[in-house]
Amino acid sequence: MTRDSIVRRITDFANRADPYPVYRELRATPVLHEEEGGPYVISSYWDIEALLHDPRISSEAANLADPGEDAALLQSEETGGLPPSFLRLDPPEHDRLRRIANSAFGPPHQPRRIDGMRGELREIVTALIDGFGDARGIDLVDDFAYPFPVTVICRLLGVPREDEPRFRAWVDPLVASLDPGKRQEADEEFARTAREARMQLGMYLAGLAEERAKEPRDDLLSDLVNSHGPDGAMTMMEVLSTSVLLLIAGHETTVNLITNGMLTLLRHPDVLERLRREPELAPRLVEELLRYEPPVQLVPQRTCLTDIEVRGVTIPKGSRIWLVLAAGNRDPERFKDPERFDPDREDIQHLGFGSGIHICFGAPLARLETQIALTELARRLENPRLVQDPPPYRENAVLRGPRHLEITFDGVRP
Amino acid sequence: MAAEHLDRLRREGRITIVGASLAGLRAAETLRAEGFAGELTLIGDEPYEPYDRPPLSKSVLLGRADPHRTELPRRRETDATWRLGVTATGLDLTAGRVRLSDGDEVEYDRLLIATGVRARPWPKESEARLDGVFLLRTRDDAAGLYQRLRSGPRRVFVIGAGFAGCEVASACREQGIQVTVAERAGAPLVGALGGVVGAVAADLMREHGVDLRTRVTVTALEGDATGRVRAVHLSDESVVEADVVVVSLGSQRNTEWLDGSGLGAGPRGIACDAGCRAFDFRGIVTDDVFVAGDVARSPHALFEYQFLSLEHWGNAVAQAETAAHNMICDGADRRPHLWMPAFWSSQFGVNIKSVGVPPMGEELMITQGSTAERRFVGVYGHKGRVVAAVSFDNTRWLEFYQRAIERGAPFPPEYPTMDRRAENRHPVPADFPDPSLPTHGPMVTLSGWSPADTQLVFHPARH
Numbered sequence A: 001m002t003r004d005s006i007v008r009r010i011t012d013f014a015n016r017a018d019p020y021p022v023y024r025e026l027r028a029t030p031v032l033h034e035e036e037g038g039p040y041v042i043s044s045y046w047d048i049e050a051l052l053h054d055p056r057i058s059s060e061a062a063n064l065a066d067p068g069e070d071a072a073l074l075q076s077e078e079t080g081g082l083p084p085s086f087l088r089l090d091p092p093e094h095d096r097l098r099r100i101a102n103s104a105f106g107p108p109h110q111p112r113r114i115d116g117m118r119g120e121l122r123e124i125v126t127a128l129i130d131g132f133g134d135a136r137g138i139d140l141v142d143d144f145a146y147p148f149p150v151t152v153i154c155r156l157l158g159v160p161r162e163d164e165p166r167f168r169a170w171v172d173p174l175v176a177s178l179d180p181g182k183r184q185e186a187d188e189e190f191a192r193t194a195r196e197a198r199m200q201l202g203m204y205l206a207g208l209a210e211e212r213a214k215e216p217r218d219d220l221l222s223d224l225v226n227s228h229g230p231d232g233a234m235t236m237m238e239v240l241s242t243s244v245l246l247l248i249a250g251h252e253t254t255v256n257l258i259t260n261g262m263l264t265l266l267r268h269p270d271v272l273e274r275l276r277r278e279p280e281l282a283p284r285l286v287e288e289l290l291r292y293e294p295p296v297q298l299v300p301q302r303t304c305l306t307d308i309e310v311r312g313v314t315i316p317k318g319s320r321i322w323l324v325l326a327a328g329n330r331d332p333e334r335f336k337d338p339e340r341f342d343p344d345r346e347d348i349q350h351l352g353f354g355s356g357i358h359i360c361f362g363a364p365l366a367r368l369e370t371q372i373a374l375t376e377l378a379r380r381l382e383n384p385r386l387v388q389d390p391p392p393y394r395e396n397a398v399l400r401g402p403r404h405l406e407i408t409f410d411g412v413r414p
Numbered sequence B: 001m002a003a004e005h006l007d008r009l010r011r012e013g014r015i016t017i018v019g020a021s022l023a024g025l026r027a028a029e030t031l032r033a034e035g036f037a038g039e040l041t042l043i044g045d046e047p048y049e050p051y052d053r054p055p056l057s058k059s060v061l062l063g064r065a066d067p068h069r070t071e072l073p074r075r076r077e078t079d080a081t082w083r084l085g086v087t088a089t090g091l092d093l094t095a096g097r098v099r100l101s102d103g104d105e106v107e108y109d110r111l112l113i114a115t116g117v118r119a120r121p122w123p124k125e126s127e128a129r130l131d132g133v134f135l136l137r138t139r140d141d142a143a144g145l146y147q148r149l150r151s152g153p154r155r156v157f158v159i160g161a162g163f164a165g166c167e168v169a170s171a172c173r174e175q176g177i178q179v180t181v182a183e184r185a186g187a188p189l190v191g192a193l194g195g196v197v198g199a200v201a202a203d204l205m206r207e208h209g210v211d212l213r214t215r216v217t218v219t220a221l222e223g224d225a226t227g228r229v230r231a232v233h234l235s236d237e238s239v240v241e242a243d244v245v246v247v248s249l250g251s252q253r254n255t256e257w258l259d260g261s262g263l264g265a266g267p268r269g270i271a272c273d274a275g276c277r278a279f280d281f282r283g284i285v286t287d288d289v290f291v292a293g294d295v296a297r298s299p300h301a302l303f304e305y306q307f308l309s310l311e312h313w314g315n316a317v318a319q320a321e322t323a324a325h326n327m328i329c330d331g332a333d334r335r336p337h338l339w340m341p342a343f344w345s346s347q348f349g350v351n352i353k354s355v356g357v358p359p360m361g362e363e364l365m366i367t368q369g370s371t372a373e374r375r376f377v378g379v380y381g382h383k384g385r386v387v388a389a390v391s392f393d394n395t396r397w398l399e400f401y402q403r404a405i406e407r408g409a410p411f412p413p414e415y416p417t418m419d420r421r422a423e424n425r426h427p428v429p430a431d432f433p434d435p436s437l438p439t440h441g442p443m444v445t446l447s448g449w450s451p452a453d454t455q456l457v458f459h460p461a462r463h
Helices: A006-011 A020-027 A045-052 A068-079 A093-105 A111-115 A118-130 A140-145 A147-157 A161-176 A180-185 A188-214 A220-225 A236-267 A269-277 A279-292 A363-380 B002-012 B022-033 B139-150 B163-174 B190-207 B313-327 B395-407
Strands: A031-033 A040-042 A137-139 A299-304 A308-310 A313-315 A320-323 A406-408 B014-018 B039-044 B081-084 B088-092 B097-100 B105-107 B110-113 B117-119 B156-159 B179-183 B211-214 B218-223 B229-234 B239-241 B244-247 B251-253 B269-271 B277-279 B285-291 B296-299 B307-310 B342-347 B350-356 B363-370 B375-382 B385-392 B444-446
Touching (some): A006 A040, A006 A180, A031 A313, A040 A045, A045 A308, A045 A320, A045 B395, A093 A111, A093 A220, A111 A363, A118 A147, A118 A363, A137 A140, A140 A147, A140 A236, A140 A363, A147 A161, A147 A220, A161 A188, A161 A236, A188 A220, A220 A236, A236 A269, A269 A363, A279 A363, B014 B022, B014 B105, B022 B039, B022 B313, B110 B313, B139 B163, B139 B244, B163 B190, B190 B211, B190 B350, B190 B363, B190 B385, B269 B277, B285 B313, B342 B395, B375 B395
Parallel strands (some): B014 B039, B014 B110, B156 B179, B156 B244, B269 B296
Antiparallel strands (some): A137 A406, A299 A320, A308 A313, B088 B097, B097 B105, B117 B251, B229 B239, B277 B285, B342 B350, B350 B385, B363 B375, B375 B385
């Protein structure tokens, strides 16, 4: 790739704090293909939305004509001991696994599992904020935005919270392996680490799953192990792949959503003040946030089963397709004044959770967590301010968010 | 001159809407939203404010929604004169006047007709009057039927296996009530989705314990000495004992009140142009009478300009909005009604959804999933084009097929799709009944024809 390659600039860490100018440039060529073997990059809202509903677009890596830079990592997924999760499967397998997982997670089978956590979520948030003590400053990521969703997903899945340092060591390299920037540079060592991590995490969860098979509790893992709906049961390997997915997706994204949210509020103090006075603003605010600063910036894992045409460009069968959700979310073809953060906009829509059959499984939980987190932070922190703008970012171009978010305040309200 | 006239209409004109249900309400709201400041009158024959009907055959029958609490949410203040519980009985086009059942008359500068449809009653009046015989169209119908279902009937008999009939049967089974369904055609839902998909619906029903009888008609309803229904006689000479009978024979359009008015109105509805302006009986478009909702038949560019009558919730809303807009606009500011027909139903735990006009399709191709698993997407083709799609528990894919319909994409689709099964490589006849044979009536009726360019590309409004 040339030095000026836009694709390179998407993954370039230098643009992490503000990738939106690159996205703007990207949208000028809605179907961008810079070089042989490189991805077809889609950046307009309507095109992304259409492709997410297109049955000719596959999520299975096996359908890539040339796995190229993914080869080592793909192998790690296959030989890391676990089958691919439903995120990387097409129907009918995807549908079966997702249905079983969903019957443990949401309506109509478990209509209260998420909504019933409202009180519990508030308690966790309250405890974390109480824990700031009489400090006048915190790192929002380490002191709040990370521990909150981790605690939640641990409780939900049934993973002991105190094991967090152990599984974090496995989760981190796995998350890093999702970053296309990293993948481009991946060597055998990197792939081996990812493979190893996946296997270790799988073995750890296998131990818990075995316990649940013997003695079910009121948690997701028990329900996955003991599923016996119309779709039958998951195999133990499927249970493990699914719980690895839920464990990772259950907190890596919410950390960023909450942190991006607080950062955005601190940059828009009028909205922060409004949220303090009108907590009922929270649902709209979180939706606008998912449009304006989505935690998942792009979906790099799609390929086509046949030649398909998008805006007059033919994408050949087996090509890699990147759907840049965050670029679509600020597409002026779709949104009026798209660069403005405005929770009052009339029709708040977004690709923040994707769309189609792979639409974010945990969306109801992520929404609730973020609504509660931001409302409580706004209510309790007195005069919060940013220490550093922009804050230091995490490396990942797919799961984008600050690594640290130092904020100061005058005190914590009761 | 014209601009001045229009300005006066918007400022102080009189607009009358006959029909105070979904289409009427949304039209009234749109008129106000677009700045109409004159006199607005809504006439409705039911005594209730506009309410939502889809729940009546689903959650209401299950006791999950109160039939008297399905008011439609208001989008804005309409500041209208509501004349509820009054029926329009006649129309004087020349004088611009609507006659009412209470003897009153309402004058208008612009009229919107949104009188919808009503349930087709059981044809033998004395039998229809038996206690325990129900129609299901209005809130009162639903309330009555729900009460009766709660009282623990031994068997419910449903006449007609269209969507409403199937939903009633589903609600009965969910509550453990024995139910028999009789259908004149070979399978449920054939009028709407054809015989191939109908066979899937039939399996689904039987698997849920419905006693489904096809290719039979009901010959008589039998009452006991106290005037309660007790048995149903069928054309195959069988007799089924039942204490509740639900007559689900489709609908009739409420156009009788227009007889002799000069409008192009009849049993198939009121013909209008793409801008919702009604035609008179000579095929000449009127300029002050508009039509919207179930009662309208309008030409659709995507479906060869056939006149379509659509009994679809979404169509009622979209057409009302277009009609209202056009009522207070002129010339180039007017816009066509190009809604993509879409319909959904939920029965026996399955979500069924269709887009486009399935009954127009001669052939069907299952492009994703499998009918045996009852999770699939099927595409209907007409003269080498995709004209409709249906999904069972696969709603999220329909958007893709909707775009294919809009583009006039070729049929059968040649491309591979994920989850395409080997047995579905070729299209099969969709197996719609001969349209000249009576069925209970589909929810989409191809009711006319006008030759025109079929190559038109349809760009729907996207927000």
